[in-house]
Amino acid sequence: MRTSQPVKIVSTVVMGAIGVLFLLPFLWMLSASMKPELDVFTYPIQWIPKTWHAVENYKMVWAGDFPFAHYYWNSIKVTVLTTAISIMVSSMAAYGFSKVRFKGREAWFLLVLVTFMVPSQAILVPQFLLYRWLGLFDNHAGLILLNCFSVIGTFLLRQFFLGIHNDYIESARIDGAGHFRIFTGIAVPLVRPAIATYAILRFIWTWNDYQNPLIFLRSESLFTLQLGIRKFADVNGEFYSLIMAAAVSAIVPLLLIFIIGQKNVIEGISMGGVKG
Amino acid sequence: MVTQKRWLETVSGYIFIGPLLIGIMVLTVIPMMAGILLSLVNWNFVSGLSQMKFVGLQNFVTLFHDDVFLKSFGNNIVLLAVVPVTMLLSLLLAVILNNKVYWKDVFKVIYFMPYISSVVAVAAVWQVLLHPSYGPVNHFLQSIGVQNVPKWLADTHYSLVSVMMIMVWMQIGFNLIIYIAALQNIPRDLYEAADIDGAGVWHKFRNVTLPMLSPTSFFLLVTGIIGTFKVFDLIAVLTGGGPANSTSVIVYDLYQTAFIHLKTGYASAMAVFLLIFVLFLTFLQWAGQKKWVNY
Structure with a gap:
């Protein structure tokens, strides 16, 4: 054509x-x-x-009375930690679900996939009660944990692990390597682009998350950027130039990350979606 | 020896999937079951366990006489229209972008931008853009001679449509990228064979492209429909369900019931209803896919 x-x-x-x-x-x-x-x-x-x-507006947002920079820092902290832990959990599980042969594997995987259909809001209330009971309510550790066990991340990475030829794994097994060494030494380096994809997506999703901080945080000093912008908009009601400066500040890091990792993200999503 | 090896394999398997499984068990499966139990009681979590009262299915009966809930459920059904519209527009853009355009990568980034931007920031902009009296959109409409400009988000007749337009705008990028990838996976010789048969452009699209894309369309349909039931952030930030509940959805009503009105049991009944309905829709789609999806 x-x-x-x-x-x-x-x-x-x-x-x-x-x-x-x-x-x-x-x-x-x-x-x-x-x-x-x-x-x-x-x-x-x-x-x-x-x-x-421009200078005046951005200065008002970043260095004014409102603790915008503090909320920004909270978001960086929560997002980076969530992304790091989530990658570890999901890539381990993805390896287990694709390259280790054990009984019950398919059944567990099916269970994991089914939980993907559960809208997070459908379990919000009991989750909230559980969090209060466990003492995870209103702290960053709890908020981070919420997004660490990702089904979609596991599914995406599993697609890529499945693409690794089993001969690689088998020959390493014969050489006496255990699964942990194969995982860190062979499998993870081979799917590095997919991990980058997922890392970028998880970063974006966590950074933009509004619902979980809204429900699971109460103290204003712990607020993340999204809650911060909302509060900022309430405080500065009619000052749209300042609200827009805050909004731009929130989007810029995502845009940079996305433009740098653009090829990875687009390929990764395509692989996960098309071959899925 | 062999059994020991198999045992070792099983142990390492569980070590690898263990963290995820524990997380999902504690944060999803257990809350789900607890939610089902909570839907059968009348309780508010502030007042302590002793105040919990078992009411059987009463919460569900109330649910079907609750105007706000029924309105929210109805809105969720209307929101479903977002999915096919988004898919259609994305497919159209994907077909054009696929091979007949310069600077393809630049366009991909542009169309993907709404998807990566924070809902809070995006909602702030749209609130201003669609402002009834001084928003740029209405300024523009008035300048080209439109007499009765709609009040968009502030008008009960237009608010849901406005939300839906913003949803389409946000979701197109994701659908588009997946469609482009799928288009690139269609083998060329199928088109060549169609050429030999003398098929026209529309014929090729109808008989080659669409069937070859059907698994992708199915994936986008299923995830898109689940997605419309999860839309909380946008509603919470953009409209707060208003005006007059015209943009409320189940998840927003649930949030208000649970965390503002503190009706824990009743909110759990909404959650159970939501869960069952989403599972039911997904099941319907699985059952229906044989009719139109080619693998």
Whole structure:
């Protein structure tokens, strides 16, 4: 199916136009974050601010009375730890479910898959009670634990472990290597791109999570960024330029991570979804 | 010797899957069972275990006479429309993007951006963009001569549709990427064979592309439908279920019942209903897939 050049140019223009529509909310956000409040709602929209107010706005958000930087730090802490632990748990389980042969493996795997269908909200209330009872309520350790046992991560990594030829494993077994050595020495290095994919996704999901911090944290000093932005919006009700500056600050790290790992993420999701 | 080896294999298997299994048992399976029990009582968790009263299926009976819950359930059903719309648009974009476009990778990143952005940030922007009196969207509509501009999120007739548009916008990137990958997996010779038979563009799409994509469509349909029942963050931040419950969904009603009104037992009944309904829909799709999915 060769496509002629004019057709290609036309479809690029069409896709570009739709793409701009997709980006408009982000461009508006960015532009509003760099204007004085009075210019935010002028119409026609000043996409490029007439009066620049970027430094003042971002300074107000980051160094004002509101502990924005503190919430940012909380989010970094929770997200990095969740991602690290979750990768360990999921890659171990994925290896166990694909490369170790033992009785009951398929049954356990089925159980794990079934729990994927359970909407997290359907178990929120008993989880909350359990957390209060175990003393995990209102602390970061509890919040981190909530996202550490990921079915989707295990499923994704298992798809990739299945792709490793069993001969690799068998010959290492014959050489006397145990499963743990094969796991760390052979299997994990071979699926490194998939682990990167999952790490990026888990980072994004945890960073953006609003529901779990809302339910499982009470003390304001423990708030993560998403709760922080909400509170910030409540406090600064009508100051949309500041709210947009906060929103931009929350999205930038994700965008950087995503652009750096773009190839990995897109391939990883495709593999997990298509071959699944 | 052999039995010892097999035993060792079993032990290492459980060591590898152990952490995940324990986590899922403690954080998902046990709460699920506890939730079923809690749905049979009248209780609020602040008042202590002694106040717990067994009421049998009473909570479920109340549920079906609860206007807010029924409205939320109805809204969930309407939200289902988001899934096919998203899939259709994503498929269309994927077919164009697949081979007839320059800078493909740039477009993939652009369309994926709403998916990676935080709901809280995105909701803040849309609240402003769709603001009834000074939002840019209505400014624009007025400038091109639209007389009665809708009030979007503030209008009971438009609020749910507004939420749905934002959901489509957020989900297209994910669907698109999966469709592109699936398109690339279709063997070329199928199209060549169709060419020899003199098939036109539409014919090829209908008889080659669509059937070859059906497992992917099935995957997106199943996960998408489960996803519409999980949409809490967007509703909580964007509309808080309002105005007048016009955008409330089961999970949001559940949250309010459990954590604002502190009706633990009643909220658990909602959770059980949600669980059963999602499992039922998933089962329906599994049963129905034979009719249209080709493996």
